[in-house]
Amino acid sequence: MITQDMLPAMQGVIPSDLATCSQSGEPNVAVISQAFYVDENHVALSFQFFNKTIKNVRENTKAMLQIINPASFEMWNLEIEYHHSETEGPVFDQMDMQLEAIASMTGMTGIFKLQAADIYKVKSVKKLS
Amino acid sequence: MVPKAIFDLFNTPGSAGIFATRNESLQPNIGRVWGARTNDDGTELTIFTPKLMISEHFGNFLHNGRIAVTVGLAQPGSHLGYQLKGKYLKHEDCKTEDHSFLDNNFNVFREFLTGSYGPEMARLIDQIPYKPAVAITLRVEEIFDQTPGPGAGKKIL
Numbered sequence: 001m002i003t004q005d006m007l008p009a010m011q012g013v014i015p016s017d018l019a020t021c022s023q024s025g026e027p028n029v030a031v032i033s034q035a036f037y038v039d040e041n042h043v044a045l046s047f048q049f050f051n052k053t054i055k056n057v058r059e060n061t062k063a064m065l066q067i068i069n070p071a072s073f074e075m076w077n078l079e080i081e082y083h084h085s086e087t088e089g090p091v092f093d094q095m096d097m098q099l100e101a102i103a104s105m106t107g108m109t110g111i112f113k114l115q116a117a118d119i120y121k122v123k124s125v126k127k128l129s
Numbered sequence: 130m131v132p133k134a135i136f137d138l139f140n141t142p143g144s145a146g147i148f149a150t151r152n153e154s155l156q157p158n159i160g161r162v163w164g165a166r167t168n169d170d171g172t173e174l175t176i177f178t179p180k181l182m183i184s185e186h187f188g189n190f191l192h193n194g195r196i197a198v199t200v201g202l203a204q205p206g207s208h209l210g211y212q213l214k215g216k217y218l219k220h221e222d223c224k225t226e227d228h229s230f231l232d233n234n235f236n237v238f239r240e241f242l243t244g245s246y247g248p249e250m251a252r253l254i255d256q257i258p259y260k261p262a263v264a265i266t267l268r269v270e271e272i273f274d275q276t277p278g279p280g281a282g283k284k285i286l
Contacts, residue, residue: 019149019157019197027157027197029149029212030275051282052273064159066147073253077159128182 001122002040006076009067010037012102018045019064020056028052033102035067036095038119043080044091046099047116054118057082063120066128075128080120092117131171131269132285135211139165139174139200143237146200146210148176148265150189150217158185163259164234165200167269174198174213175266177223177231183263190217196267199275210275211285215267223262235259 009016016035021027030053036044043065047054057063061082068075086092096114131139138144146162164177176198190196194217201210223231239254272286 017147017159019147019151019159021149021151021155021157023155025151025155025193025195026214027149027151027195028214029147029159029197029199031147031199031201031210031277060155062154062156064149064157066159066161071253073256075161079156 001125002037002043002078003125005074006067006069006125007037008071009069009074009076010035010043011070012098013070014068016068017066018053019066020053021060021062022052022056023059028056032065034095034099035065036091036098036117038091041122042083042119043078043122044086044095044117044119046095046114047085047118048099048113057118065120077126077128078122079124079126080122083119083121085116085118087116089117091119131167131272135272135285136167136171138209138211139167142234143241144200144234145238146176146198148178148196148198150186150196151193152189153192158189160186162198162200163238163257163262164231165198166230172269173218173266174215174269175264176200177227177234177259177262177264179258180222180261180263181258183220183265187220190220190265196265198267201275210277212273212275213267213269213271214273215270218266218268220263220265223260223264227262227264228260231260231262 016032034046065078199212
């Protein structure tokens, strides 16, 4: 599902975008600091604040993630489904370090703090022309 | 009625953002916004999105009409952002004057990124297919603060 040419889009250089939907049918859209590559069938998104996005995926696990390659501006839409959250372990630790770097570069030090790494299964990938 | 500060942000050149719709199975979809403006009293918002990326949203507009839009302004040091939610009213192909508006908006966005990240950014930005575009108009029902931080998500309207 996730191919090598997509990996630069998951380095946090250009924020990713996430669309979710509540169980009552209300869509929501958010800019995501981190879309982290776990393996070719999974991504992890940073859970920093308990907000509408988190509430939505806990009650309706379906989401759509858009990522952008900073070197070429190629875009992909990933249809993803929330699976579980991790508050420790290698994925969490790597995301924590990466998030600190992103916060430092964007003036968000002290504001961005990783509470959990939300693991999503990738159901489909579409490259946008 | 959209608060003036938000009204002004949405009508300032250099805005960009994203929007979301959903289908009958509650599967969300996402699209890009390369310009936005309100009507005179701020009760409606028109967003501009590339025509070649819009087809999957048409069915969602007709099925349930729910749209969420978040827009930020390309300004140094600014992380201001707002999310508007509302009801789809109509969509139409952009007219000549709309494309002029989009060109101006995109040029401001381009200048900001080039100034921040160097001239190579211009080459990349120029590859973004923001035209031809479709203008989507929605009735604004709710507004939320989406500036990064613990206050993100606070309802304003």
